[in-house]
Amino acid sequence: MTRTTYTCTCGARLEYRQDLEKESGLAAPTWKCTDCGTPVPGQIAEKVSHQHPS
Numbered sequence: 001m002t003r004t005t006y007t008c009t010c011g012a013r014l015e016y017r018q019d020l021e022k023e024s025g026l027a028a029p030t031w032k033c034t035d036c037g038t039p040v041p042g043q044i045a046e047k048v049s050h051q052h053p054s
């Protein structure tokens, strides 16, 4: 399976669920960088949120 990683504008590398902060929204949850709180694009966040360190 392909691993998705995303580099936030603050420089943090978002690779696992724990790197994201979930904020419940009305329609869909918003995912944010735990370091700086910048929203992460939804499609990327969805993939990253399913990744866990083995």
Ligand SMILES: [Zn+2]
Residues within 6 Å of the ligand: 008, 009, 010, 011, 012, 033, 034, 035, 036, 037, 038
């Ligand atoms: Zn960040």
